Amino acid sequence: MSSANMQTPTVGLMSAKIGLPVQKYRKSDDNQLNIKVQEVYFEEPIMKLIVESSKPARGAAAYIRMSVFVLERGIAFRDEFDDKDSDSMVYAVLFDDKVPVATCRFETYNDHTLKVGRVATLKEARGHGYGRKVVSALEDKAKQMGFTHSLIHSEMDAVKFYQRLGYEITSDVFYEDGVPCVVVEKDL
Structure with missing residues:
Protein backbone atom coordinates (compact mmCIF):
# COMPACT_ATOMS: atom_id res chain seq x y z
CA MET A 1 0.00 0.00 0.00
CA SER A 2 1.52 3.33 -0.98
CA SER A 3 1.51 6.34 1.33
CA ALA A 4 -0.74 8.16 -1.15
CA ASN A 5 -3.51 5.64 -0.40
CA MET A 6 -3.27 5.93 3.41
CA GLN A 7 -6.24 7.53 5.10
CA THR A 8 -5.74 9.90 8.02
CA PRO A 9 -9.14 10.55 9.60
CA THR A 10 -9.21 12.50 12.86
CA VAL A 11 -10.62 10.99 16.06
CA GLY A 12 -11.13 12.46 19.51
CA LEU A 13 -12.39 15.90 18.46
CA MET A 14 -15.75 15.69 20.21
CA SER A 15 -14.10 16.14 23.60
CA ALA A 16 -11.63 18.87 22.67
CA LYS A 17 -13.44 21.22 25.06
CA ILE A 18 -12.36 19.18 28.06
CA GLY A 19 -8.85 18.76 26.81
CA LEU A 20 -8.56 15.38 25.11
CA PRO A 21 -5.82 15.29 22.48
CA VAL A 22 -6.64 15.43 18.82
CA GLN A 23 -5.30 12.21 17.30
CA LYS A 24 -4.82 10.90 13.81
CA TYR A 25 -4.32 7.31 12.79
CA ARG A 26 -3.19 5.45 9.75
CA LYS A 27 -2.73 1.81 8.83
CA SER A 28 0.78 0.76 7.95
CA ASP A 29 1.75 -1.60 5.13
CA ASP A 30 1.56 -4.56 7.51
CA ASN A 31 -2.03 -3.61 8.46
CA GLN A 32 -1.03 -2.47 11.97
CA LEU A 33 -2.89 0.51 13.40
CA ASN A 34 -0.42 3.24 14.33
CA ILE A 35 -1.75 6.08 16.49
CA LYS A 36 0.24 9.26 16.76
CA VAL A 37 -0.71 12.39 18.64
CA GLN A 38 -0.47 15.10 16.02
CA GLU A 39 -1.35 18.05 18.24
CA VAL A 40 -2.69 18.63 21.72
CA TYR A 41 -4.71 21.68 22.64
CA PHE A 42 -7.24 22.77 25.17
CA GLU A 43 -10.13 24.82 23.94
CA GLU A 44 -11.54 27.44 26.26
CA PRO A 45 -15.25 26.93 26.96
CA ILE A 46 -17.59 29.29 25.16
Missing part, protein backbone atom coordinates in the same frame (compact mmCIF):
# COMPACT_ATOMS: atom_id res chain seq x y z
CA MET A 47 -19.09 31.46 27.87
CA LYS A 48 -22.16 33.58 27.10
CA LEU A 49 -23.82 35.97 29.54
CA ILE A 50 -27.33 37.25 28.89
CA VAL A 51 -29.27 39.85 30.87
CA GLU A 52 -32.81 39.99 29.58
CA SER A 53 -36.47 39.30 30.12
CA SER A 54 -37.43 36.42 27.85
CA LYS A 55 -38.86 32.93 28.00
CA PRO A 56 -35.43 31.37 27.25
CA ALA A 57 -33.78 33.38 30.05
CA ARG A 58 -36.57 32.43 32.45
CA GLY A 59 -36.31 28.76 31.47
CA ALA A 60 -32.52 28.70 31.88
CA ALA A 61 -32.80 30.42 35.27
CA ALA A 62 -35.49 27.95 36.35
CA TYR A 63 -33.24 25.00 35.41
CA ILE A 64 -30.43 26.30 37.61
CA ARG A 65 -32.71 27.25 40.51
CA MET A 66 -34.50 23.89 40.42
CA SER A 67 -31.14 22.11 40.52
CA VAL A 68 -29.64 24.25 43.30
CA PHE A 69 -32.49 25.34 45.56
CA VAL A 70 -35.10 22.61 45.20
CA LEU A 71 -33.09 19.45 44.51
CA GLU A 72 -29.77 20.23 46.22
CA ARG A 73 -30.90 22.47 49.11
CA GLY A 74 -34.37 21.01 49.70
CA ILE A 75 -36.31 24.29 49.45
CA ALA A 76 -39.96 23.72 48.63
CA PHE A 77 -40.80 24.12 44.94
CA ARG A 78 -43.66 26.53 45.69
CA ASP A 79 -41.38 28.69 47.85
CA GLU A 80 -38.63 28.88 45.24
CA PHE A 81 -40.83 29.73 42.27
CA ASP A 82 -42.99 32.68 43.30
CA ASP A 83 -45.31 35.15 41.61
CA LYS A 84 -42.35 37.36 40.69
CA ASP A 85 -41.17 34.78 38.15
CA SER A 86 -42.66 35.91 34.85
CA ASP A 87 -41.58 36.47 31.29
CA SER A 88 -41.18 40.18 32.09
CA MET A 89 -38.69 39.53 34.94
CA VAL A 90 -35.08 40.32 34.00
CA TYR A 91 -32.66 37.43 34.58
CA ALA A 92 -28.89 37.27 34.26
CA VAL A 93 -27.86 33.83 33.04
CA LEU A 94 -24.33 32.63 32.31
CA PHE A 95 -23.96 29.74 29.87
CA ASP A 96 -20.96 27.43 29.56
CA ASP A 97 -21.37 26.59 25.90
CA LYS A 98 -25.08 25.62 25.81
CA VAL A 99 -25.48 24.76 29.50
CA PRO A 100 -26.81 27.43 31.89
CA VAL A 101 -24.51 27.43 34.95
CA ALA A 102 -25.28 30.58 36.99
CA THR A 103 -28.20 32.97 37.37
CA CYS A 104 -29.85 35.74 39.38
CA ARG A 105 -32.88 37.93 38.91
CA PHE A 106 -33.40 41.70 38.87
CA GLU A 107 -36.06 43.17 41.13
CA THR A 108 -36.76 46.86 41.67
CA TYR A 109 -36.82 47.53 45.42
CA ASN A 110 -37.46 51.29 45.07
CA ASP A 111 -36.66 54.11 42.64
CA HIS A 112 -32.91 53.89 43.25
CA THR A 113 -32.36 50.37 44.64
CA LEU A 114 -31.83 47.09 42.83
CA LYS A 115 -32.74 43.92 44.71
CA VAL A 116 -30.68 41.00 43.41
CA GLY A 117 -32.52 37.76 44.01
CA ARG A 118 -32.27 34.01 43.53
CA VAL A 119 -28.51 33.93 42.98
CA ALA A 120 -27.46 30.37 42.12
CA THR A 121 -24.60 28.48 40.49
CA LEU A 122 -24.75 24.78 39.61
CA LYS A 123 -22.73 22.68 42.04
CA GLU A 124 -20.29 21.42 39.40
CA ALA A 125 -19.67 25.00 38.17
CA ARG A 126 -18.81 26.60 41.52
CA GLY A 127 -15.44 28.12 42.25
CA HIS A 128 -14.97 29.74 38.83
CA GLY A 129 -16.39 33.21 39.57
CA TYR A 130 -19.65 32.58 37.72
CA GLY A 131 -21.84 33.86 40.58
CA ARG A 132 -19.81 37.06 40.67
CA LYS A 133 -20.31 37.49 36.92
CA VAL A 134 -24.11 37.29 37.03
CA VAL A 135 -24.40 39.58 40.08
CA SER A 136 -22.04 42.10 38.46
CA ALA A 137 -24.07 41.96 35.25
CA LEU A 138 -27.25 42.94 37.11
CA GLU A 139 -25.40 45.70 38.97
CA ASP A 140 -24.15 47.07 35.62
CA LYS A 141 -27.67 47.01 34.19
CA ALA A 142 -29.00 48.78 37.29
CA LYS A 143 -26.35 51.51 36.99
CA GLN A 144 -27.31 52.03 33.33
CA MET A 145 -30.90 52.49 34.49
CA GLY A 146 -29.91 55.09 37.09
CA PHE A 147 -29.99 52.89 40.19
CA THR A 148 -27.44 53.83 42.87
CA HIS A 149 -27.88 51.10 45.47
CA SER A 150 -28.17 47.30 45.62
CA LEU A 151 -29.44 44.91 48.26
CA ILE A 152 -29.64 41.15 48.58
CA HIS A 153 -31.34 38.82 51.05
CA SER A 154 -28.29 36.64 51.65
CA GLU A 155 -28.40 33.18 53.12
CA MET A 156 -25.96 33.03 56.03
CA ASP A 157 -23.62 30.63 54.23
CA ALA A 158 -23.31 33.09 51.30
CA VAL A 159 -22.47 36.24 53.29
CA LYS A 160 -18.70 35.98 52.70
CA PHE A 161 -19.31 35.68 48.95
CA TYR A 162 -21.29 38.93 48.93
CA GLN A 163 -18.78 40.67 51.18
CA ARG A 164 -16.08 39.89 48.59
CA LEU A 165 -18.32 41.74 46.10
CA GLY A 166 -18.42 44.81 48.36
CA TYR A 167 -21.69 44.18 50.22
CA GLU A 168 -22.09 44.82 53.95
CA ILE A 169 -24.55 43.26 56.41
CA THR A 170 -27.30 45.75 57.33
CA SER A 171 -29.83 43.65 59.24
CA ASP A 172 -30.28 41.10 61.96
CA VAL A 173 -30.84 37.45 61.04
CA PHE A 174 -34.32 36.61 59.73
CA TYR A 175 -35.83 33.53 58.10
CA GLU A 176 -36.89 33.37 54.48
CA ASP A 177 -38.37 30.12 53.15
CA GLY A 178 -37.12 28.48 56.36
CA VAL A 179 -33.49 29.55 55.74
CA PRO A 180 -31.58 32.01 57.99
CA CYS A 181 -30.72 35.19 56.07
CA VAL A 182 -29.44 38.74 56.46
CA VAL A 183 -29.76 41.78 54.24
CA VAL A 184 -26.52 42.83 52.57
CA GLU A 185 -26.20 46.16 50.74
CA LYS A 186 -23.79 48.31 48.78
CA ASP A 187 -23.72 51.50 46.78
CA LEU A 188 -23.32 51.03 43.05
Whole structure:
Protein backbone atom coordinates (compact mmCIF):
# COMPACT_ATOMS: atom_id res chain seq x y z
CA MET A 1 0.00 0.00 0.00
CA SER A 2 1.52 3.33 -0.98
CA SER A 3 1.51 6.34 1.33
CA ALA A 4 -0.74 8.16 -1.15
CA ASN A 5 -3.51 5.64 -0.40
CA MET A 6 -3.27 5.93 3.41
CA GLN A 7 -6.24 7.53 5.10
CA THR A 8 -5.74 9.90 8.02
CA PRO A 9 -9.14 10.55 9.60
CA THR A 10 -9.21 12.50 12.86
CA VAL A 11 -10.62 10.99 16.06
CA GLY A 12 -11.13 12.46 19.51
CA LEU A 13 -12.39 15.90 18.46
CA MET A 14 -15.75 15.69 20.21
CA SER A 15 -14.10 16.14 23.60
CA ALA A 16 -11.63 18.87 22.67
CA LYS A 17 -13.44 21.22 25.06
CA ILE A 18 -12.36 19.18 28.06
CA GLY A 19 -8.85 18.76 26.81
CA LEU A 20 -8.56 15.38 25.11
CA PRO A 21 -5.82 15.29 22.48
CA VAL A 22 -6.64 15.43 18.82
CA GLN A 23 -5.30 12.21 17.30
CA LYS A 24 -4.82 10.90 13.81
CA TYR A 25 -4.32 7.31 12.79
CA ARG A 26 -3.19 5.45 9.75
CA LYS A 27 -2.73 1.81 8.83
CA SER A 28 0.78 0.76 7.95
CA ASP A 29 1.75 -1.60 5.13
CA ASP A 30 1.56 -4.56 7.51
CA ASN A 31 -2.03 -3.61 8.46
CA GLN A 32 -1.03 -2.47 11.97
CA LEU A 33 -2.89 0.51 13.40
CA ASN A 34 -0.42 3.24 14.33
CA ILE A 35 -1.75 6.08 16.49
CA LYS A 36 0.24 9.26 16.76
CA VAL A 37 -0.71 12.39 18.64
CA GLN A 38 -0.47 15.10 16.02
CA GLU A 39 -1.35 18.05 18.24
CA VAL A 40 -2.69 18.63 21.72
CA TYR A 41 -4.71 21.68 22.64
CA PHE A 42 -7.24 22.77 25.17
CA GLU A 43 -10.13 24.82 23.94
CA GLU A 44 -11.54 27.44 26.26
CA PRO A 45 -15.25 26.93 26.96
CA ILE A 46 -17.59 29.29 25.16
CA MET A 47 -19.09 31.46 27.87
CA LYS A 48 -22.16 33.58 27.10
CA LEU A 49 -23.82 35.97 29.54
CA ILE A 50 -27.33 37.25 28.89
CA VAL A 51 -29.27 39.85 30.87
CA GLU A 52 -32.81 39.99 29.58
CA SER A 53 -36.47 39.30 30.12
CA SER A 54 -37.43 36.42 27.85
CA LYS A 55 -38.86 32.93 28.00
CA PRO A 56 -35.43 31.37 27.25
CA ALA A 57 -33.78 33.38 30.05
CA ARG A 58 -36.57 32.43 32.45
CA GLY A 59 -36.31 28.76 31.47
CA ALA A 60 -32.52 28.70 31.88
CA ALA A 61 -32.80 30.42 35.27
CA ALA A 62 -35.49 27.95 36.35
CA TYR A 63 -33.24 25.00 35.41
CA ILE A 64 -30.43 26.30 37.61
CA ARG A 65 -32.71 27.25 40.51
CA MET A 66 -34.50 23.89 40.42
CA SER A 67 -31.14 22.11 40.52
CA VAL A 68 -29.64 24.25 43.30
CA PHE A 69 -32.49 25.34 45.56
CA VAL A 70 -35.10 22.61 45.20
CA LEU A 71 -33.09 19.45 44.51
CA GLU A 72 -29.77 20.23 46.22
CA ARG A 73 -30.90 22.47 49.11
CA GLY A 74 -34.37 21.01 49.70
CA ILE A 75 -36.31 24.29 49.45
CA ALA A 76 -39.96 23.72 48.63
CA PHE A 77 -40.80 24.12 44.94
CA ARG A 78 -43.66 26.53 45.69
CA ASP A 79 -41.38 28.69 47.85
CA GLU A 80 -38.63 28.88 45.24
CA PHE A 81 -40.83 29.73 42.27
CA ASP A 82 -42.99 32.68 43.30
CA ASP A 83 -45.31 35.15 41.61
CA LYS A 84 -42.35 37.36 40.69
CA ASP A 85 -41.17 34.78 38.15
CA SER A 86 -42.66 35.91 34.85
CA ASP A 87 -41.58 36.47 31.29
CA SER A 88 -41.18 40.18 32.09
CA MET A 89 -38.69 39.53 34.94
CA VAL A 90 -35.08 40.32 34.00
CA TYR A 91 -32.66 37.43 34.58
CA ALA A 92 -28.89 37.27 34.26
CA VAL A 93 -27.86 33.83 33.04
CA LEU A 94 -24.33 32.63 32.31
CA PHE A 95 -23.96 29.74 29.87
CA ASP A 96 -20.96 27.43 29.56
CA ASP A 97 -21.37 26.59 25.90
CA LYS A 98 -25.08 25.62 25.81
CA VAL A 99 -25.48 24.76 29.50
CA PRO A 100 -26.81 27.43 31.89
CA VAL A 101 -24.51 27.43 34.95
CA ALA A 102 -25.28 30.58 36.99
CA THR A 103 -28.20 32.97 37.37
CA CYS A 104 -29.85 35.74 39.38
CA ARG A 105 -32.88 37.93 38.91
CA PHE A 106 -33.40 41.70 38.87
CA GLU A 107 -36.06 43.17 41.13
CA THR A 108 -36.76 46.86 41.67
CA TYR A 109 -36.82 47.53 45.42
CA ASN A 110 -37.46 51.29 45.07
CA ASP A 111 -36.66 54.11 42.64
CA HIS A 112 -32.91 53.89 43.25
CA THR A 113 -32.36 50.37 44.64
CA LEU A 114 -31.83 47.09 42.83
CA LYS A 115 -32.74 43.92 44.71
CA VAL A 116 -30.68 41.00 43.41
CA GLY A 117 -32.52 37.76 44.01
CA ARG A 118 -32.27 34.01 43.53
CA VAL A 119 -28.51 33.93 42.98
CA ALA A 120 -27.46 30.37 42.12
CA THR A 121 -24.60 28.48 40.49
CA LEU A 122 -24.75 24.78 39.61
CA LYS A 123 -22.73 22.68 42.04
CA GLU A 124 -20.29 21.42 39.40
CA ALA A 125 -19.67 25.00 38.17
CA ARG A 126 -18.81 26.60 41.52
CA GLY A 127 -15.44 28.12 42.25
CA HIS A 128 -14.97 29.74 38.83
CA GLY A 129 -16.39 33.21 39.57
CA TYR A 130 -19.65 32.58 37.72
CA GLY A 131 -21.84 33.86 40.58
CA ARG A 132 -19.81 37.06 40.67
CA LYS A 133 -20.31 37.49 36.92
CA VAL A 134 -24.11 37.29 37.03
CA VAL A 135 -24.40 39.58 40.08
CA SER A 136 -22.04 42.10 38.46
CA ALA A 137 -24.07 41.96 35.25
CA LEU A 138 -27.25 42.94 37.11
CA GLU A 139 -25.40 45.70 38.97
CA ASP A 140 -24.15 47.07 35.62
CA LYS A 141 -27.67 47.01 34.19
CA ALA A 142 -29.00 48.78 37.29
CA LYS A 143 -26.35 51.51 36.99
CA GLN A 144 -27.31 52.03 33.33
CA MET A 145 -30.90 52.49 34.49
CA GLY A 146 -29.91 55.09 37.09
CA PHE A 147 -29.99 52.89 40.19
CA THR A 148 -27.44 53.83 42.87
CA HIS A 149 -27.88 51.10 45.47
CA SER A 150 -28.17 47.30 45.62
CA LEU A 151 -29.44 44.91 48.26
CA ILE A 152 -29.64 41.15 48.58
CA HIS A 153 -31.34 38.82 51.05
CA SER A 154 -28.29 36.64 51.65
CA GLU A 155 -28.40 33.18 53.12
CA MET A 156 -25.96 33.03 56.03
CA ASP A 157 -23.62 30.63 54.23
CA ALA A 158 -23.31 33.09 51.30
CA VAL A 159 -22.47 36.24 53.29
CA LYS A 160 -18.70 35.98 52.70
CA PHE A 161 -19.31 35.68 48.95
CA TYR A 162 -21.29 38.93 48.93
CA GLN A 163 -18.78 40.67 51.18
CA ARG A 164 -16.08 39.89 48.59
CA LEU A 165 -18.32 41.74 46.10
CA GLY A 166 -18.42 44.81 48.36
CA TYR A 167 -21.69 44.18 50.22
CA GLU A 168 -22.09 44.82 53.95
CA ILE A 169 -24.55 43.26 56.41
CA THR A 170 -27.30 45.75 57.33
CA SER A 171 -29.83 43.65 59.24
CA ASP A 172 -30.28 41.10 61.96
CA VAL A 173 -30.84 37.45 61.04
CA PHE A 174 -34.32 36.61 59.73
CA TYR A 175 -35.83 33.53 58.10
CA GLU A 176 -36.89 33.37 54.48
CA ASP A 177 -38.37 30.12 53.15
CA GLY A 178 -37.12 28.48 56.36
CA VAL A 179 -33.49 29.55 55.74
CA PRO A 180 -31.58 32.01 57.99
CA CYS A 181 -30.72 35.19 56.07
CA VAL A 182 -29.44 38.74 56.46
CA VAL A 183 -29.76 41.78 54.24
CA VAL A 184 -26.52 42.83 52.57
CA GLU A 185 -26.20 46.16 50.74
CA LYS A 186 -23.79 48.31 48.78
CA ASP A 187 -23.72 51.50 46.78
CA LEU A 188 -23.32 51.03 43.05
